[in-house]
Amino acid sequence: MNNRYKILVIEDEENIIRFVKALLESNDYQVLCANSVETGLTVFSSHWPDLVILDLGLPGCDGSQFLRQIRLSYTTPVIVLSARGEERDKVEALDLGANDYVTKPFGSAEFLARVRSILRNNRRCCEEGMLPGGKFVCGDLTIDYDVRRLYLDGQEIRLTQIEYNIMALLSEHFGKVLTYSAIIKAVWGSADPGSIKKLQVNMANIRKKMSQKPGQNKYIHNELGVGYRMYTDTQ
């Protein structure tokens, strides 16, 4: 009986495919490979993987093509592999719907942690019901969407309207990296030159209210230069 998670890896470097496949298979995942975007799309539609690992550095390819295509109809999580110098591609990929990114070169532990985290959190998203009128619970953090209140360790944290909207948004996309522009668009509707700063100030205030210290943030993580994400390391 085959009841493992299916992961599609879109990568053209043989050596990288080899070790990623070995790593994932030895951790009980089923691995499908494709070495181009076209092949990737074909394999995707015939096998319906639970997760896609997409290398942004594929030659002549546009990782964004793949994302645009599958995001037309599917919410399958996608982790992009990006190298330094491909920041714009990375941000574009996140805006187009990628969930997370791993920077090359990467070690096995870090990579595996990301894969596990995305698969776990994606499941949680569907289980807990992120629709209005529900509660979001993660460790010590509770967000009550009904009354628009946030609780940490049982204590209510008083947030402004904007601050709450940001936290609700991040929780709705738990585990996913949301770019500055994505958050700005969702919370303020439109962007102007001062938007990013506004967002940064709000995030700083939220962190202060939740007593989060640099290096020890438990729930709100900042991806420097890219955006923010809510996730937790604890199992």
Next chain:
Amino acid sequence: MNDRNKQILFDILRSMCILTLSFLGSLVVQDVWNARSLIPSVFVLAVFLVSLLTQGYVFGILSALISVLAVNFAFTFPYFEFNFSIHENAVSALIMIVVTTVTSALTTKLKRQEIIKAESEKEKMRANLLRAISHDLRTPLTSIYGASSTMIDNYSMLETDDHIQMLKGIREDSQWLIRMVENILSVTKIDNNNLALNKNSIVLEELVDSVLMKFQKLYPEQPIVTELPEEFILVSADAILVEQVLMNFLENAVQHAHGMMKLELLISVEDERVLFSVIDDGCGMTADQKKDLFSGRLGSVQDTSDSKRQFIGIGLSVCAAIIKAHGGQVWGRNNPERGMEFGFWLEREKVEDE
């Protein structure tokens, strides 16, 4: 107005000033001192100065022509008339034109030589850096290549323990190579021109958070004591590069400050500057090593025994170059009690209150 147009405007102003002054000077010489023979010399001097102080040949030659006409018209017989048939006039005209052409040629050549010199200095530095780096790359590559081929060829004859050890060595050397490559990439990024910096408004707290997360992943057993201001602080900088400077300082402390017990990252604000300090209480540095701390050479060039020490040198020179490109400054000094402090400052970005 771009630089070129500005330059041309200045040159025109300069030429006009000099010519006007020499015209007035000549009037003085003629009417007050009655030394008419000096006048051509005055204009030759003027023409020489114009050629010296302006770009290219155009202004010099134009001034020469104007001067010739001026002298002929206003200062020689027949007065207030143009007359070029007298030999003297023709000869002084010729002299002025020769003077101006030669002077312009000289100044142009000089300027060109200075540019070439600056370029060759840069090339030399780059060549040195590449040489040092290539040399340093060979050490980890030797062990990676050697270890992996040893394992393949002698797999069954080695103990599992040996396998694990060699693989660990391969991983360690790879991590070192990764760090080296990051530094090289940073150098090329800032080397071409400072405009290659990808500056953004970075929240100080977020920068520190990002660095600490990265550090903790690499050195989970090394605690860092961090202190930063409570207020909301922004810095305009290239996030990747500044992160790299901090990582370089922190990693150096872990790898080279022998006997270190406490590692601190202190950030404070002074006027419009944000100061970053990485402080350890390890073995510190000898006076000899401290001399050229950020120059890229640590220890003598012949000292190839410890290439890891060479690497501190490169790492630090990259840090210095990055901070310099941001308009800030780096420093490295021994602590009064023990250990070292490495730090830098960056300009703080003003936050407008909404």
